[in-house]
Amino acid sequence: MIAVWGGACLAEILIAGLLLIRVAIGPTVCDRIVALNMVSTQATLAVLLFAAFADRPIDLDVALWLASFSYLATIVWSRYLERGLL
Amino acid sequence: MVIALLALGVMVSLSGAVGVVRLPDVYLRIQASTKAVTLGALPVLLALVVAEGPLTSYGGRALLVALLLLVMSPLASHALDRAAYRTGVPMWSGAVVDQVRQRRGGADDGNG
Numbered sequence: 001m002i003a004v005w006g007g008a009c010l011a012e013i014l015i016a017g018l019l020l021i022r023v024a025i026g027p028t029v030c031d032r033i034v035a036l037n038m039v040s041t042q043a044t045l046a047v048l049l050f051a052a053f054a055d056r057p058i059d060l061d062v063a064l065w066l067a068s069f070s071y072l073a074t075i076v077w078s079r080y081l082e083r084g085l086l
Numbered sequence: 087m088v089i090a091l092l093a094l095g096v097m098v099s100l101s102g103a104v105g106v107v108r109l110p111d112v113y114l115r116i117q118a119s120t121k122a123v124t125l126g127a128l129p130v131l132l133a134l135v136v137a138e139g140p141l142t143s144y145g146g147r148a149l150l151v152a153l154l155l156l157v158m159s160p161l162a163s164h165a166l167d168r169a170a171y172r173t174g175v176p177m178w179s180g181a182v183v184d185q186v187r188q189r190r191g192g193a194d195d196g197n198g
Binding site: 001004008011012015018019021022028030031033034035037038041042044045048049051052057060061063064067068071074075077078079081082 | 088089092095096099100102103104106107112115116119122123127130131134137138143144147148150151154155158159161162163165166168169170172173175
């Protein structure tokens with residue numbers, strides 16, 4: 001079971017690495033924000049799976065923080081693009 | 087069951103990542119990423135809930151993260167989509183319809 005959690009965690013990290021291609025070449029700022037949003041989601045899942053893999057429940061709070069604040073960052077960025085400084 | 091849910095989540099996330107990298111337009115990329123977050127993240131969290139039980143520290147936090155993702159992912163992608171449209175990010179050249187522009191009479195250049 002532990003190997004399953006570790007493999008899924010590694011797969012999510014590889015998917016996040018694939019998304020960094022779009023962060024690098026994205027022609028507009030919006031492309032980069034989309035890719036970074038998905039990278040942070042994959043990072044949340046990877047941290048959760050790593051907590052199950054290493055049996056460290058303290059990491060679950062890191063995942064909760066990432067899940068809540070990454071979306072806040074996306075919303076703030078899009079508001080900034082739309083109407084300037086808040 | 088757990089392995090099936092994890093495999094589903096990882097495969098949908100992978101296809102969403104390929105979509106974000108390869109699709110030609112920011113709007114299509116937003117759509118691919120939203121689908122991938124909804125159907126790719128929730129099975130992984132459900133696998134954690136199924137494996138550890140819903141009331142343990144793992145399952146409880148996984149349910150909380152799932153709730154947050156369900157609420158925030160459409161909200162964030164809608165805000166980002168509207169910001170992209172209003173700042174004038176061009177559509178793909180093969181796009182067939184722009185309903186906002188049609189509703190505004192067609193004379194607008196699409197910049198809100």
